[in-house]
Amino acid sequence: MVKKITYSILSIGVLISIWAFLGRDTGEHFDIFVSPQYGDFKVSVATTGELQAKNSIQIRGPQGAREIQIWNMTIQNLVPEGTIVSKGDVVAEIDRSEALTRLQNAELEVQRAESQFEQAQLDSSLTLSQARDNLENLHFQLEERQIAVDQSVYESPAVQRQTQIELERTERQLAQEQQNYRTRVRQAEASIREIEATLTQEKNGLDRIMRVMNDFTILAPENGMVVYARNWQGRKTTTGSSINSFDPVVAELPDFSVMESITYINEVDIQKIRTNQSVQIGLDAIRDKELTGVVTSVANIGEQRPNSHSKVFEVKIEINESDTTLRPAMTTSNEILVETIENALFVPLESVHNHNNDHFVFKREGIQTVMQQIIMGARNDNDIVILEGITEDDQVMISMPPDTSAMRKIRLPENVLEKYRDELVPEEDVVSEQEADIVEAP
Structure with a gap:
């Protein structure tokens, strides 16, 4: 009978315990305390x-694009990033459409200059040929005038004088035409040189375009792995990207x-x-x-x-x-x-709270918890150094208690506060969102 009563009491106790455990309020607050750590503190x-x-070889696009008035170029093909290439392998192809248009225009200009050069040669040849015929005719005319003068010795003085004047006039005309011929020759030579210079310039422009277009096939300067370059916005240069002629870097071969x-x-x-x-x-x-x-x-x-x-x-x-x-x-x-910082005392950031521009921790004092004012030092992402307010033997609460109205607040002595006056400026990044929940004790 006694055993039955004992078993009944034990069963009831077990049931009460299970009920108490299962029926516990899930919103119950658990206080978690930690001890400050002491040692080297790394900020x-x-x-x-x-x-x-750190070092790499740049793979660059056409270097002379600016010389042919091309300022931006589109990458038509580019090997996949990470491709291992050997020196001389094709890395990329640049779109040639704009360059082809300039090439066709340059070819037309060369043809036009060649036509002008040929026309100038024909014109000068015809003009000088006519001038030489005139000179030859004047030589014949001069010879005729000389014969007339020689035959006039049997004529009257007036006739002799007339034939002499005609001879002198023809001589002057011949001299003038000879001078004019030399001038025409120089003019023709200058005109042909000018057109020839224009032709040479147009041909050089055509050669320049063709040379730049050859560079539109970009080859690897050395062996290595292709890594795409990045533009000023940090985006990778890929197929379809545009590169600037002032800095036509397409990719790199990193070391x-x-x-x-x-x-x-x-x-x-x-x-x-x-x-x-x-x-x-x-x-x-x-x-x-x-x-x-x-x-x-x-x-x-x-x-x-x-x-x-x-x-x-x-x-x-x-x-x-x-x-x-x-x-x-x-x-x-x-x-x-x-x-x-050597020999530093530090606690988790979560344990530090801000109230009225002062910083506190909740530390255990006997069986009670009190608000302890502190002076903070350096901090890192997880912990913060405590210069004054707690010791290595204290225990501080990680989270804030739900009710602080009756909690005793311990302030630091005035001389300590004065010593660390510069450190009392509140830091916005130290759990300041909990500030308004602290209630002063009456």
């Missing part, structure tokens, strides 16, 4: 980047022995970045691959990147290791080490 800036070869990660830092964090800072690098494509690097370049002027609402600054990070698995355009996760 870093995390950012994503993209791999590219994989030295790689670098190109990343862009926002204007808030760029003040922390300096050259020679060390970097921990991860690859999104190979999760277990860990690399190291160093900041080699920090842009002085910001730029507006596509799909970005704020200015960013380009930062180049050289990879220390040489790895055959590294390829251009791989995405990297970069953690740039800005500063290492």
